[in-house]
Amino acid sequence: MNKILVTTSRGLDELLKQEIQTLCPDANVKMMPGALSFEGSKPDAYKVCLWSRLANRVIWVLAEGKADSADALYETAMSVDWPMHMNSNHTLSVQFVGTNRAIKNTQFGAVRIKDAIVDLFVEQGMSRPSVERKSPDIPVYARLGRDKVTIGLDMAGASLHQRAYRQQTGDAPLKEHIACAMLLRSGWANNTDVPLVDLMCGSGTIAIEAAYIARNIAPGIKREYWGFNAWLGHEHAVWDELVTQAQSVQQPMNTKIYASDVSRKLIHVAKTNADIAGVFSDIQFSHQDAVKSSPPIATPGYVVTNPPYGERLGELTELIPLFSDWGKRLKVAWKGWNISLLSSNRDLLRVMKLRASKEYALNNGKLECKLVNYVLDEENTVQFGEDAENHEFANRLRKNLKRMKSWVKKANTNCYRIYDADLPDYNVAIDQYDDWLVVQEYAPPKTVSEEKSRKRLQEVLLYLPAVTGISPKNIALKVRAQQKGTKQYEKLRQSGEMKEVHENGIRFLVNLTDYLDTGLFLDHRNTRKIVMDMSSGKDVLNLFSYTGSVSVYAGLGGAKSVTTVDMSNTYLDWAKKNAALNKVKCPQAFIQADCTTWLSDHKGKYDLIFIDPPSFSNSKRMQNTWDVQRDHLTMLTHANSCLKEGGTIVFSNNKRGFKLDEAGIGALGLSAQNITGRTIPEDFARRGKIHQCWIISKQS
Template sequence: MFELVVTGAKGLDELLQSELQQLCPERATKLKPGQVLLEADLADAYRICLHSRLANRVLLKLAQGMVDQADDLYRIADSVVWSEHFDVHQTFMIDFIGTNRTINNSQFGALKIKDAIVDQFNSRMGKRPSVSKINADIRIQARFWRQELAIYLDLSGKSLHQRQYRQDTGKAPLKEHLACAMLMRSGWAENMAAPLYDPMCGSGTIVIEAALMAANIPPGRNRKVWGFSRWRKHDDTVWQQLVEQAESEIKPIQTGIFANDIDSRLVQIAKSNARAAGVEAAIQFSCADAVKYVPEIETAGYLVSNPPYGERLSEVTALLPLFDDLGLHLKQHFQNWKLSLLTSSRDLFRQLKLSAKKQYQLMNGKLECQLVNYDMDERNCEIRQTQPLNSDFANRLVKNIQRSKKWLKSQNTDCYRIYDADLPEYNVAIDCYADWLVVQEYAAPKDVPENKARQRIHQILAALPKIMQADPEKVVLKVREQQKGKEQYQKLAQRHEYLQVSENGAKFQVNLRDYLDTGLFLDHRITRQLVQQRASGKHVLNLFAYTGSVSVHAALGKATSVTTVDMSHTYIDWAKRNFQLNQLNGSQYQFIQADCTTWLVDHQAKYDLIFIDPPSFSNSKRMDNTWDVQRDHVKLLTQAKRCLKSGGEIIFSNNLRRFNLDNEALKTLGLDIEDWSQKTLPEDFKRNPKIHHCWLLTDAG
């Protein structure tokens, strides 16, 4: 008899224990988080390896002891007679799991056990086995919890969820043992005569595992190499008897299993995987839109699926309309069915407008998920007429759109704002960039519960494509909070997708996903026009230039020269692309990567027009000191005035809401001051009059 530990995924503990009780009915089992313990013979251990659909690993205990100091690891490992388990010419590897204050590094723990093993071989045989991290003959697992260490032989080798039939997968594939858990939790595993349908099958894991279940094919059937294959105590006779018995118990499939996906490539992958598993003939595949297609199934059955759910809130945007349509489709065509759907975003399932029967917590890899069961009874199949266009948010947005149409006729731009937290409970800004929409969610007040804020943003994202008649794939969600320093222009993604937009004769590249800001500040639309109108025949300097949009307008306004300065190499390159997009080329256009606050100190050139739009605060690593616009603006403008020609102009702007311009200090510099804040406020930003401050500072001569 051996002490075995059978490990499983979080959330599957009770299911795994129940399965092991069926496989080894004569053995008592004990449940611990993520594992089941039992005493069993070698045949039981082999049986679990071959037949368990839920287990990850089957571990056979070799030694156990308390650890008070690092040398105890060595002592416990040395208590095992390793030559009884493998030969000196074989390779081995060690997985060390767990740490505490004494042993706070798993690599150190593995090294101590390795030393004990090779030292023992050396002392007894004068030779030592080699460690291999790839395809080792023997796999050893050490599990360390509090002060107790247990050392095991891994009988499974690679994780048991790897069934060896996957030829290829789609994005974020479902693990095989989790698919089995879904089938068990759905109720289908106890009623396999009923039809099974996966409308979004991906690479086919759920339906393939269902077919293996229905045919009583052991999940380990295709595995050629096990953790015990080269173990010295392996009994091949016992193993072969179990394999032969399992083969004799395979039976024909008596149920209908149906798989569908909208992606023809994934359907071909699913077919290939099913073929490798030996169950392709048992599954009927189709390629269609899940919210439009109805399989030819005569009786109600089980719909079990892992629909897309997006790991980030921004990825949910395009999925909301899908789930809205899916809910209606299920109500219309799947009466009396039982549904079991996996998600990491339960809020997304609210779009189905179904009442759940039961919910289970599961782990899909490292992602916390919920498996939600629904009965498609009379209540759930009732179609309630929803009127999203009659909500307060929708009504306000429609009014804003109608109002925007009037002033847009006098504008020449495809970038503008249509909503800016007009209703406090719908705390977002919505900007149009050509046929794209960017939704910026302002951080919710602390007194608004997170779940309520999330529900409201989902309402917005669900209604927006319908109201705006926009493609849901072209709706981008961002969360806008107060940013400081290096957080200001932090990356959100790395898609490198650029969209061309236009504004008053200028063309710009914007990036709607990768950064919090898009590359074009829409509230400065009028400011850029004023720069263009004043730029003719002048030498123009643009400090803190960002992506160079003001520089482009100055160049289009026939400036004699335009110098663009920004600290970021990324934004200087972006500015250059914007110039190329507008066919602006020549030595009169200069691009300088530098910290504006220090570059200006030693700069000697003179300019007719200087545009300055600094951040509110910065502590970037590229700067020698921190920057605070309230504290440092006089010093900055003093340096700028030194580079200003007689009679020249500085347009100074910033976005700090509580900013106060030091008028007295600037007058002593010989600057006349004109407040342009209202003058430069575009019509679509008048709901938020403090979006920026702007002044014209003129050299008094």
């Protein structure tokens, strides 16, 4: 008898223990997180390799010893009589799992064990075995726990979830052993005479594993590479007999398995995988949308599926309405069925408004997931009244849209704010850009729990399409916490997709998905018009220009010239596109520079200077940090030196609580007129002072 270590994914420990005890009835199994061990024979180890539906690795333990230092790890590895297990001409690899205070790096631990193995061969006058990372003859496995290490032969060679039938996958493939755990936890694996349905089958893993279970097919039957193939201790006859026996106990299908997906491409992939697995004729595949699905058979059974999780923020905008509709469909069409869903987003499943009967925690790869079981009995198929007519957020949004209808028409724009944290529980801003919505979630106050905040956001995303008529696919979701410096301009993704919008007859390009801000500050709509009306015949300077919208207004307002300055080449290119889109004809200059220092040395003279700086910035491109409260007077001093006689500065910023240094302004011979009230558009009036704005000019 020898110690055998079997590993699996977190959450499958208890299931694996039950499986091992079935395969090896005499085994006294000891459990630990993600693994278990027992004393067993080679036939026991072979059986687990061939038959386990839940294990990842099967380790034939060769040594256990100290690893409280690099030298101790080396000595433990040297204690194994490696020439008994391999020849010099065999290749080897070492997989090392775990760290401690002495062994802080798994690669270092693997190298120390490799060194011990090859040194032992050299000491005994033999050639050094060579290292082969992929498919080595002898795969060595080491597991570090505190100051002790377990070293052994990885009999599986590669993770046992790799059944050798899956040639292609979708974007987020479900591992085969996780699929089996789902089938076991759902209850179907113990009741295989009833139908099984996977409504989001992807590459077919759940359906194929179900067919293997129903037909009593050993999950390792198609694998050719094993870690023990070249092992000197391998008993070929024993293994061959187990394989022959496994083939003899396969049985015909006695149940119905159905697999469908909304993607025709994935259905093709699933069919190919099922064919390679040898169970193509046991599964009925179809192209079908789960949200519109109906049972393929009258007899109720089990739905076991792995729906999308919405790991990426933007995916939630489409998934929340989808899950809501899916929940309604299940209640109507799937009464009497058992439903098991795996998700890393438990809140997303709650949108379906189904009462769970049981939940299990397990990991799908690195994602912590829940397998949630539902029984669609009479109580669980009641439809909840959740139409948009009866929801407070939906009602408020509807009132806003009705009130704004005449103003929008008069404003001659297709981009405006329709909701701005009007209700404390729904702490979001929602901007409409033609047929798109941008939802910005403000960071919740500490008094609001994260769970409640998530629930409220999901309600927003659920009702928005119903109230506005805009498709969930055209909703961009962003989280806006209090930002510093230029962080608000950082990229979220890289689609590069531009959309054209308009205001006051002027067209602009916006990017609704890649950045926290879109390229057009909607609250400055009135401010841009004021600059336009002041620009005729003047030399205009636009500092911190962003995407140049103010420059376009000035140019179309008849400016003599427009100079546009920003630190970002990306935004300057964007500004050039906006100018070209509107055929601005006056002379223009686009300058890439740090506005906080560029102006201090600049010798140009201007009639009108527009300044809308960030509240704070510490960009790497800047020589110093910038704080608008601390530094605005210095900037206005430099701007004043660049003003022509009779020139004007329009100064704006959005720092909460900002106070203009009126005494300092006066000392410069300037006077400031607060025009904030004129610059706040009607769609931002509910928010109050989203920004402040002054016209600063020479005192007469």
